[in-house]
Amino acid sequence: VAAVLAMVATGASAEEHTGGCDEGEEVIKFSHVTNSDKHPKGLAAALFAERVNAEMDGKACVEVFPNSTLYNDDQVLEAMLQGDVQMAAPSLSKFETFTKQFQIFDLPFMFKDIAAVDKFQQGETGDAMKESMTRRGLLGLEFWHNGMKQFSASKPLTKPEDAAGLKFRVQPSDVIVAQMEQLDASPQPMAFSEVYGALQTGVVDGQENTWSNIYGQKFFEVQDGSTETNHGVLDYLVVTSVDWWEGLDADLREQLATILSEVTQERNDAVGEVDAEARQAILDAGGTIRELSDEERQAWVDAMKPVWEKFEDGIGAENIEAAQKVNE
Ligand code: LMR
Numbered sequence: 001v002a003a004v005l006a007m008v009a010t011g012a013s014a015e016e017h018t019g020g021c022d023e024g025e026e027v028i029k030f031s032h033v034t035n036s037d038k039h040p041k042g043l044a045a046a047l048f049a050e051r052v053n054a055e056m057d058g059k060a061c062v063e064v065f066p067n068s069t070l071y072n073d074d075q076v077l078e079a080m081l082q083g084d085v086q087m088a089a090p091s092l093s094k095f096e097t098f099t100k101q102f103q104i105f106d107l108p109f110m111f112k113d114i115a116a117v118d119k120f121q122q123g124e125t126g127d128a129m130k131e132s133m134t135r136r137g138l139l140g141l142e143f144w145h146n147g148m149k150q151f152s153a154s155k156p157l158t159k160p161e162d163a164a165g166l167k168f169r170v171q172p173s174d175v176i177v178a179q180m181e182q183l184d185a186s187p188q189p190m191a192f193s194e195v196y197g198a199l200q201t202g203v204v205d206g207q208e209n210t211w212s213n214i215y216g217q218k219f220f221e222v223q224d225g226s227t228e229t230n231h232g233v234l235d236y237l238v239v240t241s242v243d244w245w246e247g248l249d250a251d252l253r254e255q256l257a258t259i260l261s262e263v264t265q266e267r268n269d270a271v272g273e274v275d276a277e278a279r280q281a282i283l284d285a286g287g288t289i290r291e292l293s294d295e296e297r298q299a300w301v302d303a304m305k306p307v308w309e310k311f312e313d314g315i316g317a318e319n320i321e322a323a324q325k326v327n328e
Contacts, residue, residue, distance in 0.1 A: 028062045030049065039213075039274070042066055044089075045066070047267060051262075068193040074191060089237065096173055104320065144268065145268045148234075149229070163184070166185050179304055188204050192217070213234070214282060
């Protein structure tokens with residue numbers, strides 16, 4: 001009953017919340033922070049649960065907790081190490097306290113599009129990153145795409161100077177903090193679930209996110225508009241705890257890994273469509289999207305790219321070079 005009440009309160013669907021796990025099944029709690037519908041992560045997590053619950057019935061059972069109903073991103077990795085949740089897919093910006101390696105994804109204008117990001121992740125450098133936190137107890141299983149980030153604010157943003165003096169909610173990432181400082185804006189790290197309220201009440205003036213998040217969280221309703229900068233990437237790492245994963249029976253682990261990999265392929269292949277649909281949905285709902293001319297966009301590149309220098313030593317010039325190669 002408590003579970004049903006929780007579902008009603010959060011608007012989550014029954015399949016999502018409790019697949020009705022049976023006794024003897026390995027229960028896998030999958031916690032995330034976005035909506036489920038019309039969202040790359042929500043759709044991928046739901047498909048993963050659907051497939052495991054159908055194909056591994058009696059052996060394993062996935063319960064998805066979307067919309068930060070179980071944990072925020074700043075709690076979920078600790079909860080995972082405690083064994084309170086088995087899987088999650090935080091954005092790559094959320095791993096900074098565990099590894100500096102993912103900082104490369106936060107550098108503005110590092111990747112020209114999601115296809116380039118995909119190529120980098122599949123390459124040697126990207127692939128090795130999944131195992132960069134095993135010493136700290138976390139194992140990356142797959143990269144899931146969301147899309148490129150856009151800026152939104154309480155006033156029109158066309159030139160980089162328009163952002164000066166404004167407060168922007170950012171994910172807790174040193175790179176993104178430095179990126180906003182580069183624009184003479186004031187970065188305010190904040191949990192995803194608090195952003196709508198902060199924009200609405202004017203605690204912050206703007207934020208950066210993908211179309212699916214701007215649509216899914218209704219940020220466009222409490223902003224003047226969004227500017228299509230495509231200035232950075234927002235992607236996810238499906239992560240688990242080394243202890244839990246290694247403790248599974250080999251057969252079970254292999255089947256889970258296979259399903260996850262197939263789901264990843266299917267949903268990553270469809271991500272462009274989900275992104276475009278969310279962009280269109282913002283327009284259909286009356287939101288404003290400002291497009292930039294090549295010249296206007298170049299001004300944002302010139303203003304933000306100097307931030308690379310600050311992180312080059314930590315990230316490694318060779319890694320930045322490998323990332324730049326995939327843009328060619
Ligand atoms: C954010 O915090 O803005 C995003 O990482 C949320 C998400 O999971 O897409």
